[in-house]
Amino acid sequence: xxxxxxIGAGAVGCYYGxxxxxxxxxxxxxxxxxYDAVAARGLRVTSKDGDFALxxxxxxxxxxxxxxxxxxxxxxxxxxxxxxxxxxxPCVGEHTRILAVMNxxxxxxxxxxxxxxxxxxxxxxxxxxxxxxxxEVHHLxxxxxxxxxxxxxxxxxxxxxxLWADATVEVSTSPSLLAARWQKLTxxxxxxxxxxxxxxxxTDRILAQPGLRAAADATIREVxxxxxxxxxxxxxxxxxxxxxxxATMIALTDAMAVYRPxxxxxxxxxxxxxxxxxxxxxxxxxxxxxxxxxHMALLAALMRALDGLRRE
Amino acid sequence: xxxxxxIGAGAVGCYYGxxxxxxxxxxxxxxxxxYDAVAARGLRVTSKDGDFALxxxxxxxxxxxxxxxxxxxxxxxxxxxxxxxxxxxPCVGEHTRILAVMNxxxxxxxxxxxxxxxxxxxxxxxxxxxxxxxxEVHHLxxxxxxxxxxxxxxxxxxxxxxLWADATVEVSTSPSLLAARWQKLTxxxxxxxxxxxxxxxxTDRILAQPGLRAAADATIREVxxxxxxxxxxxxxxxxxxxxxxxATMIALTDAMAVYRPxxxxxxxxxxxxxxxxxxxxxxxxxxxxxxxxxHMALLAALMRALDGLRRE
Numbered sequence: 276x277x278x279x280x281x282i283g284a285g286a287v288g289c290y291y292g293x294x295x296x297x298x299x300x301x302x303x304x305x306x307x308x309x310y311d312a313v314a315a316r317g318l319r320v321t322s323k324d325g326d327f328a329l330x331x332x333x334x335x336x337x338x339x340x341x342x343x344x345x346x347x348x349x350x351x352x353x354x355x356x357x358x359x360x361x362x363x364x365p366c367v368g369e370h371t372r373i374l375a376v377m378n379x380x381x382x383x384x385x386x387x388x389x390x391x392x393x394x395x396x397x398x399x400x401x402x403x404x405x406x407x408x409x410x411e412v413h414h415l416x417x418x419x420x421x422x423x424x425x426x427x428x429x430x431x432x433x434x435x436x437x438l439w440a441d442a443t444v445e446v447s448t449s450p451s452l453l454a455a456r457w458q459k460l461t462x463x464x465x466x467x468x469x470x471x472x473x474x475x476x477x478t479d480r481i482l483a484q485p486g487l488r489a490a491a492d493a494t495i496r497e498v499x500x501x502x503x504x505x506x507x508x509x510x511x512x513x514x515x516x517x518x519x520x521x522a523t524m525i526a527l528t529d530a531m532a533v534y535r536p537x538x539x540x541x542x543x544x545x546x547x548x549x550x551x552x553x554x555x556x557x558x559x560x561x562x563x564x565x566x567x568x569x570h571m572a573l574l575a576a577l578m579r580a581l582d583g584l585r586r587e
Numbered sequence: 588x589x590x591x592x593x594i595g596a597g598a599v600g601c602y603y604g605x606x607x608x609x610x611x612x613x614x615x616x617x618x619x620x621x622y623d624a625v626a627a628r629g630l631r632v633t634s635k636d637g638d639f640a641l642x643x644x645x646x647x648x649x650x651x652x653x654x655x656x657x658x659x660x661x662x663x664x665x666x667x668x669x670x671x672x673x674x675x676x677p678c679v680g681e682h683t684r685i686l687a688v689m690n691x692x693x694x695x696x697x698x699x700x701x702x703x704x705x706x707x708x709x710x711x712x713x714x715x716x717x718x719x720x721x722x723e724v725h726h727l728x729x730x731x732x733x734x735x736x737x738x739x740x741x742x743x744x745x746x747x748x749x750l751w752a753d754a755t756v757e758v759s760t761s762p763s764l765l766a767a768r769w770q771k772l773t774x775x776x777x778x779x780x781x782x783x784x785x786x787x788x789x790t791d792r793i794l795a796q797p798g799l800r801a802a803a804d805a806t807i808r809e810v811x812x813x814x815x816x817x818x819x820x821x822x823x824x825x826x827x828x829x830x831x832x833x834a835t836m837i838a839l840t841d842a843m844a845v846y847r848p849x850x851x852x853x854x855x856x857x858x859x860x861x862x863x864x865x866x867x868x869x870x871x872x873x874x875x876x877x878x879x880x881x882h883m884a885l886l887a888a889l890m891r892a893l894d895g896l897r898r899e
Contacts, residue, residue: 472784473892486870486888493881569805569881576798580785 277345280366286404288350289412293320298442303333303341312409322414343368353379353552360389374398379552383425395425397452399459403534419445423452454513457502461520463553465494467538468574475543478534494570495521501561545585550578589657592678598716600662601724605632610754615645615653624721634726655680665691665864672701686710691864695737707737709764711771715846731757735764766825769814773832775865777806779850780886787855790846806882807833813873857897862890
């Protein structure tokens with residue numbers, strides 16, 4: 276049994292944290308918005324793999340109340356990266372490992388700078404999860420977690436996988452964290468980007484309009500090309516395959532039916548969007564590496580503009 | 588003196604029609620929204636070239652009241668093209684000429700099909716004009732009119748230019764109507780498109796954000812490439828120059844300061860946008876001709892989606 280701190284108890288943090296608690300781990304949730312609701316009624320998960328609830332999960336308002344743990348599961352939005360060090364540090368002891376289940380590029384580098392790369396992992400959640408009422412999370416579809424290590428250490432990856440051995444989560448490890456991050460971006464950039472820039476629409480409507488569907492396909496291929504150039508620039512052997520990922524991501528999304536990507540929800544609800552980590556940093560790397568990526572560049576520029584408007 | 592019917596008395600139709608009336612022509616305006624206001628108080632134009640007013644312009648609620656004229660100035664929105672034949676036909680006699688001051692591709696072909704190509708002209712208004720209160724038009728900047736003939740006939744172009752000889756409008760003629768239309772699109776596609784997809788922003792904000800400014804430049808170059816391929820496919824000798832047009836359109840727009848493109852106004856006011864003529868037909872031609880045009884394609888797809896949302 277491991278002692279776990281969930282920092283960033285949104286839909287993703289609550290869901291994966293609850294799965295770890297369900298598997299018998301000692302999970303502590305740092306909560307803000309949902310604290311009172313969870314204190315009163317527990318944490319409820321509706322899931323395509325079976326609903327369940329934690330009647331009285333351990334919750335805290337401040338990280339100091341949790342203290343050092345074996346694992347920090349950090350599921351903050353990438354927009355909150357500047358607050359991550361202060362929120363995570365009180366839970367970090369000598370042997371603590373940190374799994375950042377966040378989207379975008381450049382995040383592990385920040386954690387590595389604060390806490391040392393040796394203990395830092397990245398997690399990519401291939402899943403459809405939304406928040407419901409306070410204290411409620413809806414797991415709609417999929418659910419696999421792909422984990423990489425900041426130093427791509429195999430022994431460390433085995434330790435990370437072991438944490439999830441008894442959890443109802445399909446976990447795999449990637450020999451290249453950077454490849455895993457780019458792979459996840461082949462979904463996030465087109466589908467979060469188009470869902471927002473097309474006015475706040477669901478994924479089914481992206482795929483139903485031929486022009487947007489073609490744009491999704493073209494964007495995936497740009498992300499693959501940029502990712503492969505970035506992997507090569509980092510001396511990594513891993514490569515992504517454009518045809519496979521384009522077919523896979525579009526087929527998975529076709530099967531999702533009416534899904535609201537997280538950034539689209541942020542957009543329509545007027546919250547800050549993860550523009551820097553998901554859009555700008557990948558587009559910046561593509562430009563630096565000389566990879567033509569007009570869809571990535573245009574989506575990044577539009578997302579930046581739309582994010583600015585939300586907060587005026 | 589010519590007898591002129593203005594069909595489509597929005598900002599552009601009212602402005603150029605008023606300039607023809609000011610020059611002494613017998614101008615009749617088909618009016619809908621502004622009829623009562625103009626009947627009561629006339630038509631007022633605030634202009635950077637000097638304000639003026641028509642105290643009692645000839646106005647009509649139906650084209651039949653106007654009857655045959657020498658010139659039809661058709662300034663309908665491209666979205667109303669299906670209504671154009673019925674609105675214009677009552678004003679067309681044996682010697683009537685038609686000048687379509689509209690944006691986009693494929694419009695003259697429609698007029699030519701209805702009335703014969705010989706009498707059809709296209710006009711491109713390089714100007715910043717907005718409607719004000721009913722009966723009021725604001726001419727903010729620029730104003731030149733570039734006119735082409737559906738059969739690129741030089742003698743006919745001279746007749747068209749003569750109409751404007753005494754008007755306070757800088758008129759030039761293009762030996763290629765198709766080249767003129769593509770040239771106008773090098774402004775309309777990037778600046779109308781980005782102003783809408785970035786959330787309904789003014790042109791100054793497009794140019795102030797490096798990512799959007801770069802997208803505008805890249806889009807102009809795609810439009811030029813598509814236009815040149817289209818001109819070649821039509822056997823025309825005219826060609827557009829990418830560097831010149833990119834520099835010119837961006838410099839002209841920098842000088843406009845805070846301008847709201849017409850499609851952006853349609854967007855924020857929830858009206859139908861000119862998606863087919865300005866975005867989809869050019870993108871379709873680029874695709875058919877094998878010209879890479881990712882910005883044009885993505886903007887067309889996003890505009891179609893956003894236009895659909897407006898009308899749900």
